[in-house]
Amino acid sequence: MATTLSPLAPASFPTLPPIAGVRIATANSGIRYKGRDDLLLAVLDPGTSVAGVLTRSLTCSAPVIWCRDSLPKGSARAVVVNAGNANAFTGKAGDATVQATVDAAAELAGCAPDEVYIASTGVIGIPLAADAIGKCLAPMVPTLAADSAAWEKAARAIMTTDTFPKGSVRTARIGGTTVTIAGFAKGSGMIAPDMATMLGFVFTDAAIAATALQDMLSEFTERTFNAVTVDGDTSTSDTLLLFATGKAGNAPVSSADAAELAEFRAALEDLLLDLALQVVRDGEGATKFIAITVRGADSDAAAKRIGMTVANSPLVKTAIAGEDANWGRIVAAIGRAGERADRDLIRITVGGTLICAEGMEVPGYDETPVTAHMKGKEVDIDIDLGLGKGTAKVWTCDLTHGYIDINGSYRS
Amino acid sequence: MATTLSPLAPASFPTLPPIAGVRIATANSGIRYKGRDDLLLAVLDPGTSVAGVLTRSLTCSAPVIWCRDSLPKGSARAVVVNAGNANAFTGKAGDATVQATVDAAAELAGCAPDEVYIASTGVIGIPLAADAIGKCLAPMVPTLAADSAAWEKAARAIMTTDTFPKGSVRTARIGGTTVTIAGFAKGSGMIAPDMATMLGFVFTDAAIAATALQDMLSEFTERTFNAVTVDGDTSTSDTLLLFATGKAGNAPVSSADAAELAEFRAALEDLLLDLALQVVRDGEGATKFIAITVRGADSDAAAKRIGMTVANSPLVKTAIAGEDANWGRIVAAIGRAGERADRDLIRITVGGTLICAEGMEVPGYDETPVTAHMKGKEVDIDIDLGLGKGTAKVWTCDLTHGYIDINGSYRS
Numbered sequence: 123m124a125t126t127l128s129p130l131a132p133a134s135f136p137t138l139p140p141i142a143g144v145r146i147a148t149a150n151s152g153i154r155y156k157g158r159d160d161l162l163l164a165v166l167d168p169g170t171s172v173a174g175v176l177t178r179s180l181t182c183s184a185p186v187i188w189c190r191d192s193l194p195k196g197s198a199r200a201v202v203v204n205a206g207n208a209n210a211f212t213g214k215a216g217d218a219t220v221q222a223t224v225d226a227a228a229e230l231a232g233c234a235p236d237e238v239y240i241a242s243t244g245v246i247g248i249p250l251a252a253d254a255i256g257k258c259l260a261p262m263v264p265t266l267a268a269d270s271a272a273w274e275k276a277a278r279a280i281m282t283t284d285t286f287p288k289g290s291v292r293t294a295r296i297g298g299t300t301v302t303i304a305g306f307a308k309g310s311g312m313i314a315p316d317m318a319t320m321l322g323f324v325f326t327d328a329a330i331a332a333t334a335l336q337d338m339l340s341e342f343t344e345r346t347f348n349a350v351t352v353d354g355d356t357s358t359s360d361t362l363l364l365f366a367t368g369k370a371g372n373a374p375v376s377s378a379d380a381a382e383l384a385e386f387r388a389a390l391e392d393l394l395l396d397l398a399l400q401v402v403r404d405g406e407g408a409t410k411f412i413a414i415t416v417r418g419a420d421s422d423a424a425a426k427r428i429g430m431t432v433a434n435s436p437l438v439k440t441a442i443a444g445e446d447a448n449w450g451r452i453v454a455a456i457g458r459a460g461e462r463a464d465r466d467l468i469r470i471t472v473g474g475t476l477i478c479a480e481g482m483e484v485p486g487y488d489e490t491p492v493t494a495h496m497k498g499k500e501v502d503i504d505i506d507l508g509l510g511k512g513t514a515k516v517w518t519c520d521l522t523h524g525y526i527d528i529n530g531s532y533r534s
Numbered sequence: 535m536a537t538t539l540s541p542l543a544p545a546s547f548p549t550l551p552p553i554a555g556v557r558i559a560t561a562n563s564g565i566r567y568k569g570r571d572d573l574l575l576a577v578l579d580p581g582t583s584v585a586g587v588l589t590r591s592l593t594c595s596a597p598v599i600w601c602r603d604s605l606p607k608g609s610a611r612a613v614v615v616n617a618g619n620a621n622a623f624t625g626k627a628g629d630a631t632v633q634a635t636v637d638a639a640a641e642l643a644g645c646a647p648d649e650v651y652i653a654s655t656g657v658i659g660i661p662l663a664a665d666a667i668g669k670c671l672a673p674m675v676p677t678l679a680a681d682s683a684a685w686e687k688a689a690r691a692i693m694t695t696d697t698f699p700k701g702s703v704r705t706a707r708i709g710g711t712t713v714t715i716a717g718f719a720k721g722s723g724m725i726a727p728d729m730a731t732m733l734g735f736v737f738t739d740a741a742i743a744a745t746a747l748q749d750m751l752s753e754f755t756e757r758t759f760n761a762v763t764v765d766g767d768t769s770t771s772d773t774l775l776l777f778a779t780g781k782a783g784n785a786p787v788s789s790a791d792a793a794e795l796a797e798f799r800a801a802l803e804d805l806l807l808d809l810a811l812q813v814v815r816d817g818e819g820a821t822k823f824i825a826i827t828v829r830g831a832d833s834d835a836a837a838k839r840i841g842m843t844v845a846n847s848p849l850v851k852t853a854i855a856g857e858d859a860n861w862g863r864i865v866a867a868i869g870r871a872g873e874r875a876d877r878d879l880i881r882i883t884v885g886g887t888l889i890c891a892e893g894m895e896v897p898g899y900d901e902t903p904v905t906a907h908m909k910g911k912e913v914d915i916d917i918d919l920g921l922g923k924g925t926a927k928v929w930t931c932d933l934t935h936g937y938i939d940i941n942g943s944y945r946s
């Protein structure tokens with residue numbers, strides 16, 4: 123497993139402030155990793171609402187099934203997350219492990235089982251003993267904390283092949299009251315979220331009803347976590363949860379469309395995008411961060427499908443890894459995306475340099491500035507289909523020897 | 535560019551016999567490659583019928599457009615193929631180059647322009663001078679030949695990142711007359727044919743009408759060239775052409791369903807599969823040949839979509855490269871394929887060993903034989919969805935450092 127820090131990592135983990143009503147503890151479970159925390163327990167005060175988006179994978183994990191069944195209640199009191207074993211494709215035994223974990227957490231938090239949220243990440247198909255997690259929880263309760271060190275430890279405890287912990291914080295005013303949103307995520311490979319990254323957890327002290335939280339989360343996920351890809355492999359465990367403790371003191375908001383949520387909505391989407399892009403920056407083996415803008419498509423959905431096809435093209439990703447301005451591979455990916463395209467209308471711009479138009483290289487095309495752009499850590503690709511008004515932005519990373527190294531021996 | 539022979543290469547190029555009515559010559563065009571032939575001219579006797587399947591890419595090459603427009607006529611007298619420049623995304627200039635090439639070939643062959651078939655493979659988006667190919671053709675005419683050396687030279691002349699030439703031959707009886715089918719193909723990367731490999735050319739001396747040829751080719755392509763993938767990147771230039779000179783002396787056949795074609799149909803499909811699998815065996819960087827059988831799906835189409843999703847999964851492919859029996863990645867790929875799946879009914883067998891059933895590892899699962907199987911060059915994966923009667927077989931190769939090496943610097 124690669125342990126070298128991603129060259130695209132941010133300088134440091136941000137300082138996340140306490141969120142009233144949220145306390146966090148981490149520990150080592152002994153399940154897979156040695157010498158590091160791999161278990162997270164968060165306890166939430168009564169009155170916390172919750173929203174979530176979960177993998178649409180049809181072979182999803184036992185924890186995902188649990189969360190999906192619990193979300194309609196919209197109330198949360200505890201979160202348990204482990205890294206190293208995904209508890210996916212573990213059959214009825216896996217379901218029993220979830221039940222035992224949830225029961226243990228519910229007893230400690232003094233809540234109903236369906237107020238406990240659970241997520242697991244790691245290897246698929248390895249049985250996980252029923253008490254493997256539950257027995258670890260009681261000793262964690264005395265260490266529950268809300269300071270910035272606790273947040274960073276939480277972000278680290280859920281890492282697998284990640285090379286850095288991913289956190290983000292924003293503030294917003296709701297009707298004159300300042301609320302805070304803090305979140306963390308993990309993800310590096312098996313990243314083509316079909317609703318969320320591997321795992322993401324966001325907490326706010328705002329008072330917002332679960333249904334309103336859910337509306338916002340579903341809407342923003344499409345443009346954030348669902349707009350990034352590392353390798354096109356959607357995980358069995360993707361889970362993004364948003365908790366609102368209601369401790370900030372704002373007048374409770376019940377609709378995602380309420381005028382007083384305007385600033386909060388912007389802050390939440392911005393935070394989700396920040397976390398999602400940190401996942402891309404930690405893409406397995408990544409050396410380049412790639413932003414792809416598609417415009418002029420038949421629809422936003424068509425633009426996104428084309429953007430994701432380019433973003434998942436092994437040939438585009440290896441060319442960028444090799445700093446090779448081989449734009450013909452972008453053309454090929456557009457052509458196979460399954461959406462309408464007209465060769466003679468496509469305009470491709472890389473790093474601000476228009477490369478092709480009217481079905482061929484622009485007259486006098488000079489590759490020099492494009493090659494120079496590709497030597498940097500951030501590569502911008504702009505695709506104008508010239509057909510309609512559909513637009514999308516997606517983000518990915520390059521495909522390198524590092525990806526092969528990491529994934530040829532992930533389990534070892 | 536990698537020049538090491540693929541470890542999955544066959545021992546030698548097969549001996550292809552003359553096909554009456556087909557003569558072949560090769561030359562160096564000077565377009566891109568030095569010190570090797572990169573241009574193929576085949577001249578066909580009058581009366582030759584033709585069928586073809588072409589890329590469905592919406593950014594297809596100028597030669598593909600030409601062939602698509604000519605196929606309805608069903609008659610062929612010449613074939614021109616160059617390697618090194620795909621003449622794709624070259625605008626109106628690219629169309630003019632095709633026209634100039636076709637005109638030159640038609641004059642030499644004494645035929646109409648729409649009886650000339652043309653294919654180009656190589657880098658996308660690089661202008662190709664109008665006379666670059668056409669001016670090379672006349673000197674090739676005196677060297678036209680029909681012997682086995684000519685076939686092998688033809689198969690070599692159309693290679694790009696291929697590490698070995700790909701040929702195949704079959705015989706069949708039609709109404710008591712023995713006919714021969716000989717073909718060659720190229721392809722190594724940008725292989726996820728959406729109707730054909732990069733390039734494939736098949737010739738027979740049988741007398742079969744173009745419509746009957748087309749029916750057979752379209753049907754068999756779905757189970758052969760369209761059932762293999764190297765990297766999921768469909769090419770702009772995929773072209774598979776089938777020519778029948780009618781010189782064998784069988785009574786002409788006008789329907790693909792004619793009883794006397796039974797043996798020919800089997801031979802043709804077998805030959806197409808042989809060529810398609812040789813493309814997989816020469817997949818860029820490949821060290822393992824992977825056969826995936828999907829059964830028990832809702833439909834054949836669902837089975838194929840699931841098989842191709844597994845075959846294109848970077849995580850499955852890197853795990854196999856690393857000889858890691860990480861079957862959870864197969865589960866994850868099934869789950870995101872977009873077809874119906876029920877976790878608790880899926881049965882996955884690798885190398886004859888049943889790994890999982892009823893939603894989890896089978897009791898007492900011993901990984902030893904699976905790991906041993908994965909150390910070989912051929913990996914067999916069998917997926918039973920337990921839902922219906924849909925089946926499909928697809929083939930791919932592993933994803934290795936070699937693929938990254940080749941594609942980080944393909945143009946250099």
